Amino acid sequence: MIQAKGIHKQFGALHVLKGVDLDVAERELVFIIGPSGSGKSTMLRCLNRLEVPTSGSVVVDGIDLLDPRTDLNHARQRIGMVFQSFNLYPHMTALGNVTLALRKVAGKSRAEADEIGHAALARVGLAERADHRPGQLSGGQQQRVAIARAIALEPRVMLFDEPTSALDPELVGSVLGVMRALRESGMTMVVVSHEMGFARAAADRVMFMDDGLIVEQGPPAQIFEAPLHARTRGFISQIQRH
Amino acid sequence: MGGWERFTETFLNAKVMARYWPDIVSGLGTTIELAALIVVSGLAAGLALAVLRSFGIRVVNWGIIFVVDLFRALPPLVIIVLIYFGLPSIDVVPSGFVSTWLSLALVLMAFSEEIFWAGITAIPRGQWEAARSTGLGFTQTLAHVILPQALRITIPPLTNRTIAITKGTALGSVVAVTEILGQASSAVSNSYNPSPLTLGAAAYLVLFIPVVVFGRWVERKFR
Numbered sequence: 481m482i483q484a485k486g487i488h489k490q491f492g493a494l495h496v497l498k499g500v501d502l503d504v505a506e507r508e509l510v511f512i513i514g515p516s517g518s519g520k521s522t523m524l525r526c527l528n529r530l531e532v533p534t535s536g537s538v539v540v541d542g543i544d545l546l547d548p549r550t551d552l553n554h555a556r557q558r559i560g561m562v563f564q565s566f567n568l569y570p571h572m573t574a575l576g577n578v579t580l581a582l583r584k585v586a587g588k589s590r591a592e593a594d595e596i597g598h599a600a601l602a603r604v605g606l607a608e609r610a611d612h613r614p615g616q617l618s619g620g621q622q623q624r625v626a627i628a629r630a631i632a633l634e635p636r637v638m639l640f641d642e643p644t645s646a647l648d649p650e651l652v653g654s655v656l657g658v659m660r661a662l663r664e665s666g667m668t669m670v671v672v673s674h675e676m677g678f679a680r681a682a683a684d685r686v687m688f689m690d691d692g693l694i695v696e697q698g699p700p701a702q703i704f705e706a707p708l709h710a711r712t713r714g715f716i717s718q719i720q721r722h
Numbered sequence: 723m724g725g726w727e728r729f730t731e732t733f734l735n736a737k738v739m740a741r742y743w744p745d746i747v748s749g750l751g752t753t754i755e756l757a758a759l760i761v762v763s764g765l766a767a768g769l770a771l772a773v774l775r776s777f778g779i780r781v782v783n784w785g786i787i788f789v790v791d792l793f794r795a796l797p798p799l800v801i802i803v804l805i806y807f808g809l810p811s812i813d814v815v816p817s818g819f820v821s822t823w824l825s826l827a828l829v830l831m832a833f834s835e836e837i838f839w840a841g842i843t844a845i846p847r848g849q850w851e852a853a854r855s856t857g858l859g860f861t862q863t864l865a866h867v868i869l870p871q872a873l874r875i876t877i878p879p880l881t882n883r884t885i886a887i888t889k890g891t892a893l894g895s896v897v898a899v900t901e902i903l904g905q906a907s908s909a910v911s912n913s914y915n916p917s918p919l920t921l922g923a924a925a926y927l928v929l930f931i932p933v934v935v936f937g938r939w940v941e942r943k944f945r
Contacts, residue, residue, distance in 0.1 A: 530851055557857040567852035571870050580866060581856035626852075633856060 481506045481637055481668045482527060487536035489522055489692075496522045497533070498692035502670075504637075509669045511679045511700070514689035515715060520672045523689065524639050527670065528559040541636045557585055560630030564642040566622040568614040574601060574625045575610040578632050586633060600632035601625070604658045620651030624658050631662065638662065640671040674719055680704065688712045735917040742909040746921045749905030750929060752819075756901060757888045757929075759823050764830025765884070771831065772838035776864060786835070793832035798890045801825040806897040818897035830887045837879050841872035878941040885937055889930065902926060 482504035489497040496519045504510050512520045525531040526538055529545045529552060538545040543555045568577050575597045582593035601607050604624035614622050623643055630638060640659065644652045656678050663669060663682050673679070679686055680700045687697040688707070695709050707713045775786050793801070806821035816824065845868050853863040895904035906922030 528855055530855060553857040553859050555857075556855055559855070561852075561855040563848060563852060565848055567846075567848035569849065569852070569867050569871075571874070580853075581858055584862050584866065585857040629852075629856065 481508070481541060482670070483537075483539045484523075484527065485537050487523065487526055487538070488534045489519070489526065489531060490534045496692055497526070499536075500689075500692070500694055502527075502687075502694075504668060504670060506668055507666045508684045509663055509671065509682055511683040511686045512670065512672045512689060513674060513679070513686060513703075513715070513719075514695075518689045519692040520689045521641050524641050524670060524672050527637075527639055528556055528561055530561070553585060557581070557633045558636045560627075560633065560635035560638040562623070562626050562630055562638070562640045562643050564645050566614070566619070566626045566646070568622055568625055568629075570614050573611050573613055574606060574617070574628075577614070577625055578629045581629070582632055596632050597628075600628040603631065603661070604628045605654070618651060619647045620654045623647065623655045627655075627658055627662070631667075635667075637668045637670070640669065640673065642672055642674075644673060644675055676704065676719065688715065690715070732915065733917055733920050735913075735915050738909075738913045738915045738917040739921055742905075742913065742918045743921055745905040745909055746902060746918060746925050749900060749902040749922070750925045752899065752905075753891050753901040753925075753929060756819065756823055756891045756894065756899070760826045760830060760888060760891070761884055763823075764827040764887070765834050765880070767827065767831035768834030769838050771835040772842060773864065773869075775835070775839055776842050776868075777860075790832040790835050793828045794836070796829075798825055798829050798887075799893050799896065801828065802893055802897055818894060818899040821897050822891065822894035822899050822901075826887055826890050826893075829890070830884065833883045833887065834880060837876050837883065838872065841876035842868060844875060845871050874944055877944040881937040881940050885930065885933055888933075889926075892926075902929075 482502060484500065484502040487497050487500040487502075488495070500519070500523055502510070502523065512523065514520045522531055526533050527540060527545075529538070533546065536546075540555065541558050543558070544550055545552070545555060569580070572580065575594065578597040578600050579590075579593040582588045582596055583590060588596065598607065598610060601610050604627050606621060606624055606628065609617060609621060609625070614625070617625065643659070644655050647655065652675070656675060659669070659671070659678070660682055671683070683700050685697055686700045686703040688695045688703060688709075688711075690711050695711055696703065696707065703712065704716055707716055771786050771790070775783050802821050802825040805816060805825055806818060809816055849867055849871070850863055853867045854860075858866070891901055892903040894901050895907055898904065902922045902925045906918040909918035910916050
């Protein structure tokens with residue numbers, strides 16, 4: 481589903497990604513962990529071209545994202561993204577947030593879009609909140625609206641960039657619950673997060689990134705309990721202390 | 723004649739006022755017409771420039787910044803005089819009305835462009851990213867996500883600036899525009915009495931107090 485090869489990303493003199501390969505199979509859930517500044521969010525953002533890699537190739541669902549002839553806006557409908565800070569449109573209702581791209585990009589009529597939007601909000605458990613503005617919702621609810629906004633477009637892949645890091649601890653569960661349901665529905669997912677419990681339960685593969693490179697990867701049990709590299713061990717023991 | 727009588731005779735002369743108030747009312751009409759034209763065209767041009775600037779084409783943006791800084795730096799009266807007396811030398815002969823409209827619209831365009839631009843850049847990057855990640859194009863994102871939020875935060879500073887510039891219509895009297903001040907001045911010359919100026923001041927209050935009150939309401943509502 482995703483084939484990223486030899487991804488380099490430089491911001492001026494700063495070399496953030498130093499040749500990362502990432503292959504994700506259909507229905508696979510890949511977890512990316514690593515210290516801040518390791519390049520994991522940048523890597524994720526290369527997968528829908530919010531960042532343009534300095535070199536390398538990114539192919540998602542058979543579409544070459546770095547080919548200048550690619551219709552990027554069309555491709556992005558197939559790649560849902562959820563952000564750490566939700567990024568809901570504050571001037572629109574929850575339903576408005578979910579239906580904007582359905583109407584403007586997917587070309588649905590307002591009635592069709594509303595129907596799909598209501599269904600997407602129901603999937604994240606917020607059918608009753610369709611008319612609320614983001615400011616009237618809790619952080620967990622906002623993040624679930626953001627997930628609904630992405631899944632309403634029926635993406636082939638979902639990217640999650642630290643979806644629970646900005647949430648109060650008691651709100652994390654509801655978001656993880658939605659992600660688990662999405663996983664069970666067979667969605668291909670790439671998740672940057674430190675939710676170890678979720679990773680253990682749901683991930684097929686965990687990647688540890690440090691300093692712009694993938695240090696090691698494997699099944700969650702291996703990475704969390706028997707990491708091969710000293711850097712992975714150090715990082716795992718650090719986040720487990722919290 | 724006492725001091726008070728001399729004052730009323732000079733500034734509140736009933737006979738003079740009765741004779742010249744129709745002129746002042748006609749001036750009020752001209753001022754309203756001029757002000758409306760300046761506000762509509764100035765704000766529209768300012769918004770258009772700010773939107774154009776957001777496309778980030780370097781050469782275009784240098785041009786925008788140059789024009790905007792130019793019209794923010796020049797005193798409006800200087801622009802009016804330059805247009806009114808300068809353009810005829812290239813065989814374009816604008817009336818005083820058109821010169822004043824054009825000048826103040828350009829000044830409002832320059833200031834409002836900066837305000838709109840500040841509003842656009844104040845919207846967090848995440849809003850762009852979220853919209854683009856769902857497949858919306860640059861222009862769609864600007865139109866549906868960025869501008870609705872940006873306009874909301876620009877309304878208070880925009881209202882203030884618009885009022886300040888619109889009052890500059892009085893400068894039109896210098897190039898023979900028969901707006902409020904122009905009518906009042908000629909009435910003063912014809913009657914040898916300054917009472918028409920009092921009427922003119924009253925006309926400005928009638929026009930601008932509601933606008934100022936409206937501005938305060940808008941500011942409270944959107945801040």
